[in-house]
Amino acid sequence: MSEMVKVAVDAMGGDNAPAETVKGAVEAANENKHVKVFLVGARKCIEKELKKYEYRPQQVEVIDATEVIETAEPPVMAIRKKKDSSIVKALQLVKNGECDAFVSAGSSGAVLVGGQVIVGRLKGVERPPLAPLIPTEKGAALLIDCGANVDARPSHLVQFARMGSVYMESVMKVKKPRVAIVNIGAEEEKGNALVKETFPLLKACKDIHFIGSIEARDIPAGYADVIVCEAFVGNVILKLYEGVGGTLIKMVKTGMLASLRSKIGALLVKPALKSTLRKFDLEQYGGAPLLGLNGLVVKTHGSSKSIEIKNSVLQCVTFKEQKINDKIKEKITLGDE
Amino acid sequence: MSEMVKVAVDAMGGDNAPAETVKGAVEAANENKHVKVFLVGARKCIEKELKKYEYRPQQVEVIDATEVIETAEPPVMAIRKKKDSSIVKALQLVKNGECDAFVSAGSSGAVLVGGQVIVGRLKGVERPPLAPLIPTEKGAALLIDCGANVDARPSHLVQFARMGSVYMESVMKVKKPRVAIVNIGAEEEKGNALVKETFPLLKACKDIHFIGSIEARDIPAGYADVIVCEAFVGNVILKLYEGVGGTLIKMVKTGMLASLRSKIGALLVKPALKSTLRKFDLEQYGGAPLLGLNGLVVKTHGSSKSIEIKNSVLQCVTFKEQKINDKIKEKITLGDE
Numbered sequence: 001m002s003e004m005v006k007v008a009v010d011a012m013g014g015d016n017a018p019a020e021t022v023k024g025a026v027e028a029a030n031e032n033k034h035v036k037v038f039l040v041g042a043r044k045c046i047e048k049e050l051k052k053y054e055y056r057p058q059q060v061e062v063i064d065a066t067e068v069i070e071t072a073e074p075p076v077m078a079i080r081k082k083k084d085s086s087i088v089k090a091l092q093l094v095k096n097g098e099c100d101a102f103v104s105a106g107s108s109g110a111v112l113v114g115g116q117v118i119v120g121r122l123k124g125v126e127r128p129p130l131a132p133l134i135p136t137e138k139g140a141a142l143l144i145d146c147g148a149n150v151d152a153r154p155s156h157l158v159q160f161a162r163m164g165s166v167y168m169e170s171v172m173k174v175k176k177p178r179v180a181i182v183n184i185g186a187e188e189e190k191g192n193a194l195v196k197e198t199f200p201l202l203k204a205c206k207d208i209h210f211i212g213s214i215e216a217r218d219i220p221a222g223y224a225d226v227i228v229c230e231a232f233v234g235n236v237i238l239k240l241y242e243g244v245g246g247t248l249i250k251m252v253k254t255g256m257l258a259s260l261r262s263k264i265g266a267l268l269v270k271p272a273l274k275s276t277l278r279k280f281d282l283e284q285y286g287g288a289p290l291l292g293l294n295g296l297v298v299k300t301h302g303s304s305k306s307i308e309i310k311n312s313v314l315q316c317v318t319f320k321e322q323k324i325n326d327k328i329k330e331k332i333t334l335g336d337e
Numbered sequence: 338m339s340e341m342v343k344v345a346v347d348a349m350g351g352d353n354a355p356a357e358t359v360k361g362a363v364e365a366a367n368e369n370k371h372v373k374v375f376l377v378g379a380r381k382c383i384e385k386e387l388k389k390y391e392y393r394p395q396q397v398e399v400i401d402a403t404e405v406i407e408t409a410e411p412p413v414m415a416i417r418k419k420k421d422s423s424i425v426k427a428l429q430l431v432k433n434g435e436c437d438a439f440v441s442a443g444s445s446g447a448v449l450v451g452g453q454v455i456v457g458r459l460k461g462v463e464r465p466p467l468a469p470l471i472p473t474e475k476g477a478a479l480l481i482d483c484g485a486n487v488d489a490r491p492s493h494l495v496q497f498a499r500m501g502s503v504y505m506e507s508v509m510k511v512k513k514p515r516v517a518i519v520n521i522g523a524e525e526e527k528g529n530a531l532v533k534e535t536f537p538l539l540k541a542c543k544d545i546h547f548i549g550s551i552e553a554r555d556i557p558a559g560y561a562d563v564i565v566c567e568a569f570v571g572n573v574i575l576k577l578y579e580g581v582g583g584t585l586i587k588m589v590k591t592g593m594l595a596s597l598r599s600k601i602g603a604l605l606v607k608p609a610l611k612s613t614l615r616k617f618d619l620e621q622y623g624g625a626p627l628l629g630l631n632g633l634v635v636k637t638h639g640s641s642k643s644i645e646i647k648n649s650v651l652q653c654v655t656f657k658e659q660k661i662n663d664k665i666k667e668k669i670t671l672g673d674e
Contacts, residue, residue: 074526137584147521150529184484184572189411192487192569217576220584232529235521236570237577239554244581247474247557248617252589255613256606265605269592272599276592280585 004036005317008090008099011041012068013106015303018042021105022049024309029059032314038099040065040090065089068106071302075109079117087111091118094295101296101316103287105304108147115290115297122325124332125292127152129160130231130299131167132288134241135280138222142168142177146234146288154198157181157228158205162331163291164226165208170322171315172225176209180224182233183213194230202228207331242282249277286311289319292328296320341373342654345427345436348378349405350443352640355379358442359386361646366396369651375436377402377427402426405443408639412446416454424448428455431632438633438653440624442641445484452627452634459662461669462629464489466497467568467636468504469625471578472617475559479505479514483571483625491535494518494565495542499668500628501563502545507659508652509562513546517561519570520550531567539565544668579619586614623648626656629665633657 009025011018018041025037036059039046043064050060067085069078082088087106091114093099102119104111112130121128129145144164149156161179168177181198183191190213191199202210214224216237229237256266278284286308287300296319298312346362348355355378362374373396376383380401387397404422406415419425424443428451430436439456441448449467458465466482481501486493498516505514518539520528527550528536539547551561553574566574593603615621623645624637633656635649 137587150521182573184487184569184576195569215576216573217580217583219577220580232521232532233570233573236519236553236573239521239552240556240574240577241581243554243557244578245585246554248582248585248614250474251613251617252610255610258609258613262606262609265602265607268602269599269606270602272595273589273592276588276595277585280588 004034005101005320006036006038006099007313007316008038008040008063008093008102009309009313010086010090010102010104010106011039011046012065012086013104014300016305017105018045018049020304020306021309022046023053024304024306025313026050026053026055026060027306027310028313029055031310032317033059035059035313035317036061037313038063038090038093040093041086042066063089063093069110071107073107073110075107075113078107078110079114087114088118091115091297094119094297099295100320101298103298103300103309103312103316105300105302105309108299111297111299112147112290115293119293119295119297122292122294122329122332124329126159127156128290128292129163130288130290131164132238133172133285134219134238135282135284136220136222140172140285141219141222141225141227143227143229143234143238144291145229145231146238147231150231152194152230154194154201157194157198157230158201159292159332161202161205161208161210161226161228163328164228166324166327166331167289167291168225170324170327171318174225177225178211178223179208179226179228180211180214182216182227182229182237184215186213186215207334245280245282283308286315289315294325296325341371342438342657343373343375343436344650344653345375345377345400345430345439346646346650347423347427347439347441347443348376348383349402349423350441351637353642354442355382355386357641357643358646359383360390361641361643362650363387363390363392363397364643364647365650366392368647369654370396372396372650372654373398374650375400375427375430377430378405378423379403400426400430406447408444410444410447412444412450415444415447416451424451425455428452428634431456431634437657438635440635440637440646440649440653442637442639442646445636448634448636449484449627452630456630456632456634459629459631459666459669461666463496464493465627465629466500467625467627468501469575470509470622471556471575471619472621473557473559477509477622478556478559478562478564480564480566480571480575481628482566482568483575484568487568489531489567491531491538494531494535494567495538496629496669498539498542498545498547498563498565500665501565503661503664503668504626504628505562507661507664508655511562514562515548515560516545516563516565517548517551519553519564519566519574521552523550523552544671582617582619620645623652626652631662633662
């Protein structure tokens, strides 16, 4: 591929900005010469950070933005008022076609609202879902939707299933991705009103490989590739993954330090254990794409380090190369016929 | 306490019935001479199992029931038609006051529906929630509701908060239990329609210690004692706890067996690790009570072994001793004034 992939990076977003955001963006540019990063934020701060690194200057550009949207701000208002914020300016670059994608570790609310309001939805897409990859025993599954739209309708969930299938097939190279809807039992008649209404609609979709309901217990085991749910449930799943994982790993560590005998054992076990548990690290996949927009918006964790920023930027390359948005448009349009 | 606590046990319910159900019931009777267990199910099967054990005969009675409700059966229909099933007959014993409580590892749906239809709700209780204890870093939290009522209304959630507070205070001896509502952000304005409506109602309750929203990430860390949510979300939380825990422990084991070095380490680490991880075992607490009924109904895991059946039966003693139902009635009535 010879065409450049242009990615705007929110240099001011997240707990570790601008040090880690700038570092991650530069690392991505150094790793792939077809990437150009646009670091959006306070020029002076960014330039100070940039001095620490070597890079090809034609691959890194700074776009000045004087305001910052804080996580606690009500997102709709912030997007409307802070026209010179890094988030709004970066999203404008995507809207105008100057950039292909935007990566931010900043305010989730502002990124999600801004993505919809400024970049806009693809024709036919009712609601753009936030779709992170989560680790499973067998690799990764796409959790869709995970925070963009609470109180969704059945037709939204059907679109999520379609968009998620495109993503898993084209980006993650999963053939015939297995789509399941999160439910409280395996039987078709189980569930709340939303799930009961959505189930037959998914069953009727000929363009996806729907395998039925999935109970939350079976998600980590890797029973499905595309996990469809409304955003409130998706958010609970994502955060509980993190919470239970964190608590258990903390307890394993405490257990290992309980006696001299176990301390010696811990030293022997540590390297093997570390490499196994890395497979279950939520952050290895970079950010979560907000699918169904006229461009790509990727939200990474607020506590992202340079590695996640870098992976998120590089993810935008695959997204563009694979023409995900064209495929989504096609699938949504054909699906509706 | 000299009064006997009479507990009906569904001898036919669960994957390991009747062997483990009978064993657990007998163990409970042997451990506490103020317990009388009524083993409900196929008399011949039960008597065959009973022959394996020693017990005081006045503490164990068999009640014949010729039918069994299977897990896959639609619960409303099963309760209506199978009048001679172990579940229906046991619930009748509670309704008639012949037993104080009922413990079952059988069909969740049938136990929940039967509890409401046959035993009936306490005056003032709109919906009886299923409320299991889940392990946290700091001990245990009550997850309420976890499967009894999907598509709940705000007034139901307020009652769940009150009933859960009574339980944690009286059974688990937590002073001023911290009540939180599961949400997708910490701020008051976040959430779906149900949470947004419920939040101010909980905030206005003077008889509970409401601490606001809890994100799923913070549940395992033990930030709250009573975790209020509607049943669909509660079920997802409970089952994901199990799923992520199971997968991680499996991965820890695999990691430990990766090399000779780590295998030796594993031998040294194992005893300490085992005792630490036991604290995070969902099943240590016995079954989940269905609160707010004219009697006590406890649902234990379908795969329960005798230890869970025993713990569930013994839990009924505390429940009766602490007069939980009187306290719930009082709290619900006063709260509504």
